[in-house]
Amino acid sequence: MKINDVILRTITKVVVFIILTLGVYLFFAGHHAPGGGFIGGLVLASGVVLLYLAYDIETVHKGMPFDFKKVAALGVLLATGTAIGSLFFDVPFLTQAHTYIDAPIFGKMGFSTVTIFEAGVALTVVGVVVTIILSISEDE
Amino acid sequence: MSNMIVLPLIVPVITAILLVFLKEHVTLQRIISLLTLSFIIIISVILLVEIQEQGVMRIDFSGWAPPFGISFVADSFATLLVLVANIVALICMLYTIFTMELRYEKMYFYPFTLLMIAGVNGSFLTGDIFNLFVCFEVMLLASYALISLGGEKIQLREALKYVLINIVASWIFLVALAFLYGTVGTLNMAHISIRVMEAGANPLITTVALIFLIVFSLKAGLLLFFWLPGSYSVPPTAIAALFAALLTKVGMYALVRTFTLLFPNNPEVTHTALGIMAGITIIAGCIGALSGRDVRTIASYNVLIGVGFIIIGLAVGTESALQGVIYYLMHDMVAKAMLFLAVGMMIYVTGETVIDKMSGLIRNYPFFGWLFFIAMCSLAGIPPLSGFLGKVLIGQGAIEGGHFVLLGLGFFSSLIVLYSLLRIFLSSFFGETIISLEDEKPLPKRILLPLTLLAVCTIGLGIGAEKLAPFVTDAAETLYTPSIYIDAVLDGQQWQGEVNK
Numbered sequence: 001m002k003i004n005d006v007i008l009r010t011i012t013k014v015v016v017f018i019i020l021t022l023g024v025y026l027f028f029a030g031h032h033a034p035g036g037g038f039i040g041g042l043v044l045a046s047g048v049v050l051l052y053l054a055y056d057i058e059t060v061h062k063g064m065p066f067d068f069k070k071v072a073a074l075g076v077l078l079a080t081g082t083a084i085g086s087l088f089f090d091v092p093f094l095t096q097a098h099t100y101i102d103a104p105i106f107g108k109m110g111f112s113t114v115t116i117f118e119a120g121v122a123l124t125v126v127g128v129v130v131t132i133i134l135s136i137s138e139d140e
Numbered sequence: 141m142s143n144m145i146v147l148p149l150i151v152p153v154i155t156a157i158l159l160v161f162l163k164e165h166v167t168l169q170r171i172i173s174l175l176t177l178s179f180i181i182i183i184s185v186i187l188l189v190e191i192q193e194q195g196v197m198r199i200d201f202s203g204w205a206p207p208f209g210i211s212f213v214a215d216s217f218a219t220l221l222v223l224v225a226n227i228v229a230l231i232c233m234l235y236t237i238f239t240m241e242l243r244y245e246k247m248y249f250y251p252f253t254l255l256m257i258a259g260v261n262g263s264f265l266t267g268d269i270f271n272l273f274v275c276f277e278v279m280l281l282a283s284y285a286l287i288s289l290g291g292e293k294i295q296l297r298e299a300l301k302y303v304l305i306n307i308v309a310s311w312i313f314l315v316a317l318a319f320l321y322g323t324v325g326t327l328n329m330a331h332i333s334i335r336v337m338e339a340g341a342n343p344l345i346t347t348v349a350l351i352f353l354i355v356f357s358l359k360a361g362l363l364l365f366f367w368l369p370g371s372y373s374v375p376p377t378a379i380a381a382l383f384a385a386l387l388t389k390v391g392m393y394a395l396v397r398t399f400t401l402l403f404p405n406n407p408e409v410t411h412t413a414l415g416i417m418a419g420i421t422i423i424a425g426c427i428g429a430l431s432g433r434d435v436r437t438i439a440s441y442n443v444l445i446g447v448g449f450i451i452i453g454l455a456v457g458t459e460s461a462l463q464g465v466i467y468y469l470m471h472d473m474v475a476k477a478m479l480f481l482a483v484g485m486m487i488y489v490t491g492e493t494v495i496d497k498m499s500g501l502i503r504n505y506p507f508f509g510w511l512f513f514i515a516m517c518s519l520a521g522i523p524p525l526s527g528f529l530g531k532v533l534i535g536q537g538a539i540e541g542g543h544f545v546l547l548g549l550g551f552f553s554s555l556i557v558l559y560s561l562l563r564i565f566l567s568s569f570f571g572e573t574i575i576s577l578e579d580e581k582p583l584p585k586r587i588l589l590p591l592t593l594l595a596v597c598t599i600g601l602g603i604g605a606e607k608l609a610p611f612v613t614d615a616a617e618t619l620y621t622p623s624i625y626i627d628a629v630l631d632g633q634q635w636q637g638e639v640n641k
Contacts, residue, residue, distance in 0.1 A: 073160040080154050086143075093146040093212075094201040 005054065012054035019047035027122055031110075037118030041125025048126065049133050057134070068134065072127025079120030082113050144187060145199045145212045148180045148222050148261035149275075156254035166245050170237050173250045177230040180261065184223040188611055191216050196618065196628035198267060206267070206629050207328035213267035213629055216615035217466060220608075221264050221393060224470045227597065228385045228477045229257050235481055235590040236378040239488070244376065247289055253382065256282035263390045267629055269320070269402075270327045272394065273313055276359070280306050283387060286379050287371060295374045302371040309358040316351040323348055330629035333401050333622050341406045349403035349410050353417075356398060360391025361447050363417040368444065369428065373436035377484025380436075384443050385477035389469060392447065396454055396465060400619045407457065415455035415546055422448035422553045429560035434493045435483045435568070438560050442479060442519065445553050446472045452546045453534040461537020463616040467608075468530030471518070471601055475527060478515040478594040479561075482508075485591070486568060489581045495564050500573030504580050509569045511591050516565060518598040520558035526601035 023043035030036025051060050086095040098112035155176045159169050191197055196215040200206060233253065240249065259279025266272050284306075288299040321327060323344055324335040339345055354364070361368045368388075372380055399410055425444030432438040450472065453465035485508065490498045502509030514525070521527035531554065538547035575581075601608070618624045 070161065073157045077154070077157045080150060080157070084150055084154070090143075092200055092203045093143050093150070095203055 009054050012050055016047050016051055019043060019050065023047060027118065028115075030118060031112070031115070037121030038125055040118075041122035042129065044122065045126045045129035048130050052130075052133065052137070057137070068127045068130040070127070072124050072131065075120045075123030075125070075127055077120070078123065079117050082117045082120070085113070142190070142197050142199055144183060144190075145197060145214045145265060146201075147183050148226070148265060149212070149258050151179060151183075152176055152254040152258040152261070156251040156258065159251045159254070160248065163246060163248070166242065169245070169250045170233075173233055173254060174230065174237075176254060177226050177233065177257070180226045180257075181223060181230065184219050184226065187214050187219045188216065188223065191219060192610065192614065196625055198629055207326050207331035210271050211267040211328070211629060212265045213329075213625070214265055215618045215625060215628075216611050217396075217619055218264040218393075220466065220470060220611055220615055221389070221473075222261050224473050225260055225264070225386055225389070226257065228473050228594075229253070229382060231590045231593050231597075232378050232382045232385070232477055232481070234593070235381070235587070238584075238587050238590070240376065240378060244289055248285070249289060252282045252285045252289075253379075255279075256286065256382070256386070260386050260390055264393055267329050268327055269329055269332065270317060273310070273317060276313070276390070276394075277310060279387070279390065280310070283383065287375050287383070289379065290376065292374075298370045298374045301367055305358065305367040309355055312351065312358075313355045316348060316355055319348045319351065328629070329397070329401055330626040333626055334630070336403060336405050339405070345403065346406045346409050349398070349406070350413065352398050352403070353395070353410065353413060356391050356394045357417060358391075359388070360395055360451075361388045361421075361444055362391075362395070362451055363421050363424075365421065365424070365444050365447070369437055369440035372440045372443065372480075373434070377481060377488070380484065381477045381480035384439070384480045385473045388443060388447055389473055392450055392469065395451065396462075396619065399454060400457070400462070401622045401625060404622065411455050411457055414451055415543065418448045418451035418455055419546060419549050420448075421445075421451070422549050426553055426556040429556060432560075433495060435486055435495055435564055436493060438495075438564060439479050439483045442557060442560065443476055445557055446476065446519075449531075449534065449550050449553060452543075452550050453530075453537060455546065456534070456537045456541045456543050458537040458540045459616055459620040460533050460540065462619045463612055464530045464533030464535075464537055466530075466612050466615050466619075467533060467601075467605070468527070471526035471530050471598070474594055474597045474601060475515060475518045478511075478591060478598065479519060481591050481594065482512045482515050485583070485587070486512075489583060490568075490575070495567045498568035498574070499571040500569070500575070502569040503573040504575050505583050508583060508588060508591070511588070511595055512565060512569060514595045514598065516558070516561040518602075519561060521554050524599070524602045526598045526605075528602060529605045 023040050026035040026043055027037060027040030030040065083094045086093055096112060096114040096117070098110060098114070101109050101111060103109050155172055159172060162168050187197070191214060196213060198211050198213045201210045236249065256279050259275050259282060262275030263272055263279060266275055284299065284303050287302055288295050320332065324332055326332055326335060336345055358364045372383055375383065399414065403410055421444055425441050425448055428441030429438050429445065432441060450465055450468050453461045453468065486498060486501065487493055489501070489505065492498050518525040518527050521531040534550065535547055538544070538550065
């Protein structure tokens with residue numbers, strides 16, 4: 001029996017963008033305010049999971065042909081990579097660097113290596129959450 | 141500051157992640173894993189030498205000074221254990237490479253093992269008790285995956301028990317941490333030690349200490365070991381050997397650290413409890429080892445006897461007893477890995493697990509038989525093998541401290557260990573052979589290589605004890621005099637001022 005889920009699918013198309021935007025916002029907000037890689041990653045992952053719920057696995061997989069286990073691995077690699085980056089500058093492990101740049105339009109902008117670390121955390125969370133949900137949904 | 145201390149944790153994590161991308165390239169995975177472990181062995185030797193020169197070393201992550209940031213602290217005790225743990229892991233990994241089926245190897249065996257090693261190394265080196273919890277979890281999560289690798293029915297049954305018991309233990313750990321933080325207001329181990337010393341025999345702190353005792357006893361298999369024999373007998377041989385060699389040792393390391401550095405304030409309660417628990421563990425382990433007919437069960441109960449014996453040393457707590465604890469911990473890693481590999485090979489060549497159904501193995505595989513004999517002598521503590529010195533020192537400490545019951549139990553257990561293994565030796569290795577020459581499964585020399593290497597290690601640890609003595613003495617001194625550790629972490633004078641205030 002095919003379930004009529006036209007409402008879910010239509011709403012999902014709109015809502016997923018809102019969720020993903022919120023996820024990215026939370027990710028960047030985390031530098032000085034509540035948020036950050038973990039929370040941003042969770043929200044992003046919930047967007048992906050919603051897609052999986054509204055559509056089937058194959059359809060979503062066509063749009064996002066990633067192996068989410070590898071996404072998680074890439075995330076850990078990114079996070080640990082910035083952590084050991086500090087070893088090459090002879091400063092304590094996990095030390096982060098940051099700087100301010102005066103950009104023409106945006107004005108004073110802060111750049112920090114901790115953002116790369118957080119991006120790693122976010123990718124790990126997305127990868128792990130989606131992998132868990134997918135392995136639960138697979139039945140044998 | 142020396143970033144080298146963090147390498148035993150971070151290098152295996154990174155290589156483990158790289159191996160995820162190399163899932164299909166098994167040969168490359170093997171080479172990278174072996175290289176990683178060899179690298180850590182070299183690093184820990186360098187660290188050991190440096191610690192002798194400049195005392196206890198530490199690294200503050202991100203430069204946040206203790207007690208506010210997280211630090212890794214390398215003293216001789218932790219580094220010695222890192223060294224031996226990685227040597228044993230390397231040898232077990234060799235065994236995996238020679239024997240494991242390809243389908244296991246492709247199921248992320250190497251990444252999980254490396255992550256487990258990372259957790260083990262991190263637990264040894266960390267100077268922050270919450271970080272200890274995190275490293276425990278890294279190790280346990282990897283071990284959950286390893287114990288169920290292959291997904292056989294019996295494995296899933298035991299894995300479920302193992303996961304549940306460890307989740308409960310971790311939850312109690314977390315609660316204990318919350319109580320501790322609420323009571324003393326810090327998580328840095330050296331700082332906790334100072335605050336606890338200031339408070340003296342405070343009943344609240346003693347309660348917290350007892351909760352930690354329960355947590356680490358669950359992990360180490362001290363008294364609360366009901367999960368252990370089942371869980372350690374189901375995974376593939378190499379994994380079981382790794383578990384037996386490393387996981388309970390981390391729990392014991394945590395017990396030693398907790399009751400020498402953190403809570404030495406009320407030994408009448410805590411150390412008495414440790415002594416009683418160690419005694420009961422030994423008795424129960426002996427009963428299990430004597431009554432078992434399955435080689436894996438006998439081997440698992442031997443793990444428990446080892447746990448009880450080491451904790452006797454901790455309960456006695458004199459400096460020579462602590463030296464014995466360190467020697468015996470190192471010996472136990474090597475000897476238990478050897479026992480489990482030998483037992484795994486017996487099952488491999490005969491296809492049987494019950495000792496009465498095997499016979500005359502020594503006629504078919506003479507070299508293997510004598511290797512088992514070495515493992516047996518080493519576990520029983522016969523000189524010049526590695527178990528001897530640890531037993532003597534713990535015994536000496538027990539006499540100094542006047543703990544004659546524990547002394548008697550400890551040495552009585554050596555006899556039981558000898559008897560239980562001798563039973564395997566007599567019934568399975570001696571006697572009429574049941575395997576005819578045609579049916580004999582070939583046992584290539586390379587499969588025997590890991591076992592031979594472990595035999596070399598146990599002989600080396602026994603004969604080379606003299607060479608190790610300066611490191612072990614230093615380690616025991618740091619354990620016996622916590623102020624050495626605290627000085628190194630909190631930069632000398634600063635904390636003494638706080639105590640005087």
